[in-house]
Amino acid sequence: MPGPSPWSHSRSASVADDIDFEIKGQELQFLEIELDPGESAVAEAGAFVWKDAAIEMTTVFGDGSADQGSGFMGKLLGAGKRLVTGESLFTTVFTHQGRGKARVAFASPTPGAILPIKLSDVGGTLICQKDSFLAAARGVSIGVHFQKRIMTGLFGGEGFIMQKLDGDGWVFVQMGGTLVERELGPGEVLHVDTGCLAAFTQGVDFDLELVRGVRSMFFGGEGAFFARLQGPGKVWIQSLPFSRLAGRMLAAAGGLGGQNRGEGSVLGGLGHFIGGNE
Numbered sequence: 001m002p003g004p005s006p007w008s009h010s011r012s013a014s015v016a017d018d019i020d021f022e023i024k025g026q027e028l029q030f031l032e033i034e035l036d037p038g039e040s041a042v043a044e045a046g047a048f049v050w051k052d053a054a055i056e057m058t059t060v061f062g063d064g065s066a067d068q069g070s071g072f073m074g075k076l077l078g079a080g081k082r083l084v085t086g087e088s089l090f091t092t093v094f095t096h097q098g099r100g101k102a103r104v105a106f107a108s109p110t111p112g113a114i115l116p117i118k119l120s121d122v123g124g125t126l127i128c129q130k131d132s133f134l135a136a137a138r139g140v141s142i143g144v145h146f147q148k149r150i151m152t153g154l155f156g157g158e159g160f161i162m163q164k165l166d167g168d169g170w171v172f173v174q175m176g177g178t179l180v181e182r183e184l185g186p187g188e189v190l191h192v193d194t195g196c197l198a199a200f201t202q203g204v205d206f207d208l209e210l211v212r213g214v215r216s217m218f219f220g221g222e223g224a225f226f227a228r229l230q231g232p233g234k235v236w237i238q239s240l241p242f243s244r245l246a247g248r249m250l251a252a253a254g255g256l257g258g259q260n261r262g263e264g265s266v267l268g269g270l271g272h273f274i275g276g277n278e
Contacts, residue, residue, distance in 0.1 A: 019137045019170055021116065029114045030107035031135060031172055035096035040138035041104060042091050047134055049105040054098025059090050093138060106135045108174040110242050115175055115199070120168040122234065127206075128163050128173050128199035129241075137169035173199060177240025184231025191226040195241040204233035 019041060020034040030049055033041045051057070094104045108114055114134060117126055127145045136142075145164035165171050175198045184190060184204065191209065200206065209228040229235050 021170065021172075023114050023116065023172075027111050028108075029112075030105055031114050032103050032105045033094075033135065034101050034103050035094070036101060037096050037099060040093055040095040041135055042093050042138050042140070043106050043135040044133055045090050045092055046109070047106040048092060048094075049107045051094060051104040052098075052102035054096055054100075054102040055094050055104050056097050058093050058095070060093055091142075095138075106172075108134060110174065110176060112174060112176040112238065112240065113179040115173050115179060115236060116170060117165075117173065117199075118168075118170050119165065122201045123203065124166060124168060125202040126165045126171065126173070126199055127202065128165065128236075129197070130161060130163060131242075132163055132173040132175070132199065133165065134172045134174045136165070136167075136171040139169050140165055140167035140171050175199075175236065175238040176242050176244075177238055180237045180239070182235045182237065184229065184233055184235060186232045188231040190229045190231075190235060192229060192235070192237055194225060194227045195244055196237050196239065197227045197229070197235070198238040198241075199236040200229060201233040201235075203231070204235060205230040 019039060022032045022034075023029055024032065035041065035055065045059070048057075096102045119126060119140065133142055143164040143166060145162040165173075179198065182190060194208075197206075207228045207230075208225045210225060
């Protein structure tokens with residue numbers, strides 16, 4: 001029997017649209033999403049590059065997902081969650097209102113990689129660094145993930161607050177530099193620089209571990225803490241977090257940024273002086 005017509009799509013408020021996409025480029029990537037009639041994609045404000053004329057663009061509070069609530073307070077709460085995680089109050093929704101197929105493109109604002117994840121393949125939830133969200137099929141919820149351990153919250157480098165992406169559809173997150181994926185077995189432990197931890201699945205236990213040895217802690221230039229990740233689950237590591245890139249640029253420009261190594265460093269300005277950056 002013939003399959004369903006490629007020109008029709010049965011949408012549900014509780015299920016994210018099953019979109020087609022292509023990621024182009026190497027270091028400076030951009031994302032093309034292909035929509036069937038009635039399908040929608042959502043993107044972070046400022047990520048838009050181009051679109052076919054049949055795709056209409058609207059701006060909404062929050063992430064536009066069904067579970068943020070239909071009332072004003074629900075929308076305000078959804079927008080507030082995005083603001084806490086470093087995103088803007090608004091999300092742009094792109095909906096194909098014509099016939100056939102149409103495309104819309106988005107780009108990451110920093111050099112690196114765009115990671116496509118189908119949330120249903122990772123248990124429905126992805127936890128990632130702030131500002132990571134780029135685009136998604138409509139229906140993906142963008143929330144807040146708080147580090148439950150006090151030490152992790154205080155010294156976790158990229159912060160106490162991370163993004164939590166929930167749903168069953170495709171989501172696209174932006175990472176700095178080259179991206180590496182690691183699959184951790186039950187009880188397997190991985191140490192990662194706190195800034196280089198890009199994302200992980202919900203089953204991974206995230207904690208901090210103190211660097212052993214006074215010399216390594218104060219003169220190694222890599223910070224006082226590791227991110228300690230224990231499986232089971234998947235972990236994504238970025239080679240060049242934006243904070244590190246920005247620090248190097250400030251140092252080269254003669255600013256106060258210095259070498260931003262080890263976002264959990266306890267030396268602060270003294271570390272910059274010892275490292276020859278002051």
